[in-house]
Amino acid sequence: xxxxxxxxxxxxxxxxxxxxxxxxxxxxxxxxxxxxxxxxxxxxxxxxxxxxxxxxxxxxxxxxxxxxxxxxxxxxxxxxxxxxxxxxxxxxxxxxxxxxxxxxxxxxxxxxxxxxxx
Amino acid sequence: xxxxxxxxxxxxxxxxxxxxxxxxxxxxxxxxxxxxxxxxxxxxxxxxxxxxxxxxxxxxxxxxxxxxxxxxxxxxxxxxxxxxxxxxxxxxxxxxxxxxxxxxxxxxxx
Numbered sequence: 001x002x003x004x005x006x007x008x009x010x011x012x013x014x015x016x017x018x019x020x021x022x023x024x025x026x027x028x029x030x031x032x033x034x035x036x037x038x039x040x041x042x043x044x045x046x047x048x049x050x051x052x053x054x055x056x057x058x059x060x061x062x063x064x065x066x067x068x069x070x071x072x073x074x075x076x077x078x079x080x081x082x083x084x085x086x087x088x089x090x091x092x093x094x095x096x097x098x099x100x101x102x103x104x105x106x107x108x109x110x111x112x113x114x115x116x117x118x
Numbered sequence: 119x120x121x122x123x124x125x126x127x128x129x130x131x132x133x134x135x136x137x138x139x140x141x142x143x144x145x146x147x148x149x150x151x152x153x154x155x156x157x158x159x160x161x162x163x164x165x166x167x168x169x170x171x172x173x174x175x176x177x178x179x180x181x182x183x184x185x186x187x188x189x190x191x192x193x194x195x196x197x198x199x200x201x202x203x204x205x206x207x208x209x210x211x212x213x214x215x216x217x218x219x220x221x222x223x224x225x226x227x228x
Contacts (some may be wrong), residue, residue: 109161
C-alpha cells in the first residue's frame with residue numbers, strides 16, 4: 001500500500017519551454033501533496049504544499065508563477081515548470097499524505113522526475 | 119523554525135556490522151520523526167518512524183530511538199547487508215511539513 005507514482009521519470013527540454021510533471025497516489029486518497037526539489041548530493045527542499053481544491057502554499061523563495069501547482073483531485077497533483085531554464089534542472093519529487101486518521105502526518109514519496117533543461 | 123542536523127555525513131561499515139545514524143532537532147514542539155532511505159536516482163522510501171509519545175521502535179533489523187529531553191533521535195541498523203547501502207535522511211515535523219536532515223551516505227562493504 002501507499003504507492004505514489006510520478007510521470008515522466010525523466011525529461012529533457014529546451015530552454016524557454018514548459019514541462020508538466022504528474023504525481024498520483026495509486027492506492028489511497030491524499031489530503032495533501034508536497035513538491036520537493038533535490039540537487040545532486042543534497043537534501044530534499046520543500047517547494048510547495050498543495051491541498052485538493054485549494055491554492056498551493058509556496059515556500060519562501062519559490063516563484064509561484066514559475067512553478068504552477070494544480071491539485072485537481074485527491075489522487076492527482078501536477079507541477080508545471082514554466083519557461084524552464086538550465087538552472088531549473090534538478091530532481092523533482094512529490095509526496096502524498098494519506099487521508100487516514102492513523103497517519104495524518106506520514107508522507108509517501110514518488111520515484112522522482114529528473115528534469116534537464118538544455 | 120525547525121533545524122535538523124544529521125551525523126555522520128558518510129559511514130562505511132563491514133557487512134554484518136551495525137550502523138548508527140544520529141539526528142538532532144531544535145523545535146521541542148516537533149512530534150513526528152520519520153527515516154527515509156534513498157537509493158541512487160530514486161525517491162525516498164519510508165523505512166521507520168517514531169512519534170514523540172514513544173521512546174523506541176523496532177522493525178526487524180531497523181530500530182529508532184528518541185530522546186525528547188535531549189532532542190535527538192537515532193537510526194540503528196543491525197546485521198548490515200550490501201543492499202542497505204544508500205543515503206538515509208531523517209526528518210522532524212510538528213504538522214504536515216517535514217524538515218529533513220542533510221543525509222548520511224551509508225556504504226556496506228562486502
